[in-house]
Amino acid sequence: MTSTGIGAPVRRKEDFRFITGKGQYTDDINRQGQAYAYFLRSPHAHATIKSIDASAAKAKPGVLAVLTGDDLAADKIGGLICGWMIHNKDGSPMKAGAHPALAQGKVRYVGDHVAVVIAEDYSTAKDAAEAIVVDYGVLPAVVDMNAATGKGATVVHDIAPDNRVYDWHLGDKAATDAAFARAKHVTKLDLVNNRLVPNAMEPRAAIGDYDAGNDAFTLYTTSQNPHVARLVLSAFIGIAPEHKLRVIAPDVGGGFGSKIFIYAEETVCVWAAKKVGRPVKWTAERTEAFLSDAHGRDHITHAEMALDDKGKILGLRVKTKANLGAYLSTFSSCVPTYLYAPLLSGQYDIPAIYCEVEGVYTTTAPVDAYRGAGRPEATFVIERMIEVAARETGTDPAAFRKKNFIRKFPHQTPVIMAYDAGDYVASLEKALDMADYKGFGKRRRDSARAGKLRGIGFSAYIEACGIAPSAAVGSLGAGVGLWESAEIRVNPVGTVEVLTGSHSHGQGHETTFAQLVSARLGIDIDQVAVVHGDTDKVQFGMGTYGSRSGAVGMSAISKALDKVIAKGKKVAAYAMEASEGDIEFKDGRFSVAGTDKSLAFGEVALQAYIAHKFSGQELEPGLKEGAFYDPTNFTFPSGVHICEVEVDPETGVTTIAKWTAVDDFGNVINPMIVEGQVHGGIAQGVGQALLEGARYDSSGQLVTASYMDYCMPRADDLPSFSIGTTVTPCPSNPLGIKGCGEAGAIAAPPAVINAITDALGHEDVTMPATPQVVWQAAQKTLRKQAAE
Amino acid sequence: MAMTMSGDFVLPADKPTVWAKLNDPEVLKACIPGCQTLEKTSDTSFQATAKIKVGPVGATFKGKVNLTDIDAPNGYRISGEGEGGVAGFAKGGAVVKLETVEGGTKLTYDVEAQIGGKLAQLGGRLINGVAKKMADEFFANFAKAVSAA
Numbered sequence: 001m002t003s004t005g006i007g008a009p010v011r012r013k014e015d016f017r018f019i020t021g022k023g024q025y026t027d028d029i030n031r032q033g034q035a036y037a038y039f040l041r042s043p044h045a046h047a048t049i050k051s052i053d054a055s056a057a058k059a060k061p062g063v064l065a066v067l068t069g070d071d072l073a074a075d076k077i078g079g080l081i082c083g084w085m086i087h088n089k090d091g092s093p094m095k096a097g098a099h100p101a102l103a104q105g106k107v108r109y110v111g112d113h114v115a116v117v118i119a120e121d122y123s124t125a126k127d128a129a130e131a132i133v134v135d136y137g138v139l140p141a142v143v144d145m146n147a148a149t150g151k152g153a154t155v156v157h158d159i160a161p162d163n164r165v166y167d168w169h170l171g172d173k174a175a176t177d178a179a180f181a182r183a184k185h186v187t188k189l190d191l192v193n194n195r196l197v198p199n200a201m202e203p204r205a206a207i208g209d210y211d212a213g214n215d216a217f218t219l220y221t222t223s224q225n226p227h228v229a230r231l232v233l234s235a236f237i238g239i240a241p242e243h244k245l246r247v248i249a250p251d252v253g254g255g256f257g258s259k260i261f262i263y264a265e266e267t268v269c270v271w272a273a274k275k276v277g278r279p280v281k282w283t284a285e286r287t288e289a290f291l292s293d294a295h296g297r298d299h300i301t302h303a304e305m306a307l308d309d310k311g312k313i314l315g316l317r318v319k320t321k322a323n324l325g326a327y328l329s330t331f332s333s334c335v336p337t338y339l340y341a342p343l344l345s346g347q348y349d350i351p352a353i354y355c356e357v358e359g360v361y362t363t364t365a366p367v368d369a370y371r372g373a374g375r376p377e378a379t380f381v382i383e384r385m386i387e388v389a390a391r392e393t394g395t396d397p398a399a400f401r402k403k404n405f406i407r408k409f410p411h412q413t414p415v416i417m418a419y420d421a422g423d424y425v426a427s428l429e430k431a432l433d434m435a436d437y438k439g440f441g442k443r444r445r446d447s448a449r450a451g452k453l454r455g456i457g458f459s460a461y462i463e464a465c466g467i468a469p470s471a472a473v474g475s476l477g478a479g480v481g482l483w484e485s486a487e488i489r490v491n492p493v494g495t496v497e498v499l500t501g502s503h504s505h506g507q508g509h510e511t512t513f514a515q516l517v518s519a520r521l522g523i524d525i526d527q528v529a530v531v532h533g534d535t536d537k538v539q540f541g542m543g544t545y546g547s548r549s550g551a552v553g554m555s556a557i558s559k560a561l562d563k564v565i566a567k568g569k570k571v572a573a574y575a576m577e578a579s580e581g582d583i584e585f586k587d588g589r590f591s592v593a594g595t596d597k598s599l600a601f602g603e604v605a606l607q608a609y610i611a612h613k614f615s616g617q618e619l620e621p622g623l624k625e626g627a628f629y630d631p632t633n634f635t636f637p638s639g640v641h642i643c644e645v646e647v648d649p650e651t652g653v654t655t656i657a658k659w660t661a662v663d664d665f666g667n668v669i670n671p672m673i674v675e676g677q678v679h680g681g682i683a684q685g686v687g688q689a690l691l692e693g694a695r696y697d698s699s700g701q702l703v704t705a706s707y708m709d710y711c712m713p714r715a716d717d718l719p720s721f722s723i724g725t726t727v728t729p730c731p732s733n734p735l736g737i738k739g740c741g742e743a744g745a746i747a748a749p750p751a752v753i754n755a756i757t758d759a760l761g762h763e764d765v766t767m768p769a770t771p772q773v774v775w776q777a778a779q780k781t782l783r784k785q786a787a788e
Numbered sequence: 789m790a791m792t793m794s795g796d797f798v799l800p801a802d803k804p805t806v807w808a809k810l811n812d813p814e815v816l817k818a819c820i821p822g823c824q825t826l827e828k829t830s831d832t833s834f835q836a837t838a839k840i841k842v843g844p845v846g847a848t849f850k851g852k853v854n855l856t857d858i859d860a861p862n863g864y865r866i867s868g869e870g871e872g873g874v875a876g877f878a879k880g881g882a883v884v885k886l887e888t889v890e891g892g893t894k895l896t897y898d899v900e901a902q903i904g905g906k907l908a909q910l911g912g913r914l915i916n917g918v919a920k921k922m923a924d925e926f927f928a929n930f931a932k933a934v935s936a937a
Contacts, residue, residue, distance in 0.1 A: 041905075130874055697789040
């Protein structure tokens with residue numbers, strides 16, 4: 001391994017730009033003559049729009065246009081789409097209500113888009129919006145999922161009169177019922193997976209630009225997947241055909257899933273740019289981000305686990321209601337179904353699983369993928385169930401897990417997934433050792449002497465990353481394949497541009513991708529540039545989400561590099577007047593086997609472009625190769641996180657005393673970046689477990705719409721993490737990579753809650769386990785202790 | 789989001805005087821904190837604008853005020869609904885009852901109100917305090933107006 005090769009902790013190439021303020025984010029871009037958009041949003045959770053009078057607003061100086069849903073309809077601009085079709089138990093399709101970019105006749109959540117004002121500057125647009133008179137017919141709100149599916153509930157979309165988007169299931173009900181019939185013990189648990197606001201550091205933004213001379217549009221936007229945005233805006237929303245629409249996603253400052261989706265704002269900006277004949281810019285204010293970024297999670301679940309007399313799991317039964325909000329966001333339908341139920345087997349050999357999921361409309365913001373997307377929800381269910389089952393059967397939670405771990409690979413679960421590789425015992429044992437599990441009893445007694453309750457919680461998570469293969473996801477309802485593309489452009493001097501369909505929004509692709517190219521071609525890492533985020537440069541790509549950029553995106557690069565090396569050998573053979581079969585490529589040099597003749601990679605690149613040594617009939621000049629890579633399977637990262645907490649029963653404050661994480665991500669390109677991803681993921685998972693919760697009141701008002709009321713994790717909420725890895729290379733891609741971006745956020749919540757419930761000695765703790773929640777739960781513990 | 793508030797206040801005047809003041813748009817306008825206009829549109833309705841600030845959100849609310857359940861001179865229900873543009877909306881009502889007591893007239897009020905939009909998002913946790921302060925101001929002003937009669 002060289003200092004910049006695969007496995008080296010290379011400092012991130014992009015960080016110089018970011019930490020010196022030289023990053024180029026969407027809001028940093030300004031177009032000549034640009035105007036500004038302000039969206040008038042509904043203050044009501046649910047209302048008909050009887051009329052909109054924008055005459056006073058339009059008359060204000062500096063106002064260029066006020067546009068509403070009627071204008072969209074007149075221009076035949078289509079609604080926003082949901083790209084994954086889910087079928088009900090009876091085979092009928094899900095019920096997707098229309099989702100216009102600007103409301104047409106009805107608003108369905110606080111923050112829904114009523115009109116857009118376009119003006120010379122932002123303040124003018126905002127002031128003019130004050131002058132728009134909207135006559136609302138207020139309807140009842142419905143925010144609670146049980147109320148939404150109950151009798152007499154207000155109807156969010158007429159197409160779904162009972163507010164059920166779908167009633168879906170997975171697994172073998174009869175086999176699961178049979179498992180429960182012969183169970184010696186059944187563990188039952190009700191679980192709430194709290195609703196989260198994504199809170200990317202960079203708020204969403206968009207600039208629509210229209211070139212009348214060429215009748216072509218450019219959209220600058222905060223996207224994790226600009227090609228998907230272009231596809232949807234072209235093929236479904238109908239802004240312009242793909243060759244007339246360029247989408248540029250420059251530097252993107254975090255997304256966590258929320259920037260996968262195609263939203264109303266960018267749709268309106270690009271459409272309005274042609275209408276007003278000026279570039280139109282919009283940047284979200286933080287409150288708008290709270291209101292209108294797709295939220296995450298929000299499940300209520302009842303789960304039951306059947307055990308035999310030896311503590312082996314016989315079956316698992318799960319019934320979940322998933323809040324999808326007021327409209328179906330781009331991938332919202334698949335998150336609580338195909339990204340959730342297939343993960344319910346966890347790391348365990350469970351013979352029978354049956355899962356039912358109802359997707360529910362409510363008058364709240366749309367809910368879609370958020371770091372982990374379905375897999376944290378599944379992990380929370382299975383890891384809470386395992387911990388409680390171990391407690392109820394008087395078994396040590398580590399021993400209980402070991403007894404039920406899958407040990408042979410490949411392993412076919414009863415819920416679609418075929419796990420290809422892993423060693424769950426190895427990661428558990430390493431974690432137990434690193435966490436000093438043996439010393440926990442003493443630490444617990446020490447805490448007790450100080451009046452504190454100490455607890456330890458496990459989370460042995462599994463995730464499915466690099467969502468694939470395309471044919472498989474297609475058969476499950478995905479509207480697109482989930483492959484990735486790459487192109488390697490070798491310049492005549494031997495420098496390399498890597499064009500990738502993946503798109504970094506903080507993951508460090510410019511470094512890790514360059515490490516791979518540098519290692520494979522034997523050139524300096526600074527000779528490699530990574531190009532992404534522009535549909536005019538990169539032909540097509542599926543973007544970055546689901547921890548797929550390493551496993552899928554880099555595999556595509558690897559495949560293209562194979563082709564570059566193969567072509568390089570042909571060029572080298574001509575250049576050195578040798579037989580192609582005798583050319584070897586190693587450490588950046590093409591050499592003729594058995595001789596001292598060799599050429600450096602850069603020299604061969606030059607020969608490919610000079611093309612004096614071969615005729616065009618024999619070999620095409622140039623050195624540029626592309627590849628589309630479609631994986632053979634998902635990848636299955638796994639690991640064990642152990643959280644140790646100390647609860648102060650007097651104040652309800654939970655302190656995380658120790659955190660141990662042992663993850664198996666397969667082969668690792670850059671361990672420093674991987675560790676950073678794990679740190680961030682844990683912090684986000686701890687945020688969900690202890691601090692974060694999006695709350696709507698019964699009238700549908702978002703009462704956690706600022707950092708005053710929505711609590712994000714801070715450095716002092718977290719201990720210094722103890723991080724380790726085990727490695728079982730992934731057999732399903734050429735690099736053996738599994739993916740690491742979401743692991744921490746998936747693993748952390750059950751580890752925290754298992755630790756708190758261990759400290760308190762009962763299971764009545766909900767997320768977020770704020771001091772108020774924990775204090776109340778601790779009073780129950782103290783009463784129990786007093787009674788004993 | 790919804791809030792409720794109730795209280796009572798003894799005014800140094802007899803019931804018919806207090807009742808007359810409660811139905812006098814000029815008095816109400818002078819007493820309602822932030823009220824800029826209050827115009828009678830019928831015997832039981834008014835058109836009003838009021839400037840209200842809740843925490844970081846300030847807006848001019850335009851709306852209708854209606855008097856119902858009128859039981860002269862013992863009380864009524866006063867209700868209103870206002871749109872504050874991008875600041876959101878506020879609506880609510882108060883049941884007002886008058887009772888003769890020693891030293892004057894006791895006015896009892898029972899308020900319920902709802903706010904939405906930016907007012908709820910940013911001002912939500914302040915609304916109870918603001919509403920209480922506005923009620924206190926109103927009745928302090930109203931007591932002065934009644935005493936002046």
